[in-house]
Amino acid sequence: MPSLHSILGVVLPWYIWIYTYVHYHLTMQGLIILFCVIAAWSFSVMFSRMYLGVHSPADIVVGGIIGVLLLSLFVRIDDYLDYFIGYGNNVILQTFVCTIIFLALHPKSDPPTMSFGDSVVTASVAYGIIVARYRTVGQHAICSALLEQASGATSIYTIVIVGVARLLFGFPAILLLRAVLKTIIRWTTFQICQLANIPAYSYSNYAKKSIQLEKHHCAGFKLPPIYPKERKKEVEEKEMDDEETTESEESKPQPSIKEEAAPFNVDTPTKFVTYTVMTWAAAEWCHYAFVYLNLTV
Secondary structure (H helix, E strand, C coil), X not given: CCCHHHXXXXXXXXXXXXXXXXXXXXXXXXXXXXXXXXXXHHHHHHHHHHHCCCXXXXXXXXXXXXXXXXXHXXXXXXXXXXXXXXXXXXXXXXXHHHHHHHHXXXXXXXXXXXXXXXXXXXXXXXXXXXXXXXXXXCCCCCCCCHHHHCCCCCCHHHHHHHHHHHHHHHHHHXXXXXXXXXXHHHHHHHXXXXXXXXXXXXXXXXXXXXXXXXXXXXXXXXXXXCCCHHHHHHHHHHHHHHHHHHHXXXXXXXXXXXXXXXXXXXXXXXXXXXXXXXXXXXXXHHHHHHHHCCCCC
């Protein structure tokens, strides 16, 4: 499957580049620095997928191509989408319903993997941004980017100092909010499932306790697996023996097994609520805190 990280590694950094290039009048030196940061960000995200062994080069390339197509589409409709989010009717409710439908239709694997969890996080972050944008229309003087607040007389030194101060305050605050929300929501969901007699589990806790295969790049790491001729012959013979064994077992009459409903993964609502509120806080609440702390230009 195409790498979701590669798609986001193209769409998000390069949209920031395009938006900055179009809306801000940076100097040539500023553009070069920003370009290097964006390129390093995008490349490191895609390379990490192959380094960790979770995607093949083909998955990464296809993901990058899809990202370019989505980015080219988004830059054509972003102004219309922004207007709808800011001034549409029942935007928060409509977006919530569409997000839930999208997650319900999302393909799920058995045994489960992290792909669905990544999609939940991505959808909840997008929903949190939409909530913040809808609520902050008309408050541009407070809830806007630092470069938008700066005037022509503001020095780059002041912008950098204030930006670093905001980061030093906002990043730990959001991490603390994430930890608190995650603990409360996961515990609450478990309690609700117990009261409703619904079998539940946490995939993240299960993954921590189970034995995980080494995913990191090593000397013998190859995609796809390449064997010497002698080893290849052994692998083929073993696969043929396994197929014969499987066929003989399938030919035997199998006892009827009553299928049980799969337990509910409490990580799904936990991630959705946690990352929605996190993003909402970062896009709206932090700006009010910055004004209160006088971290403005």
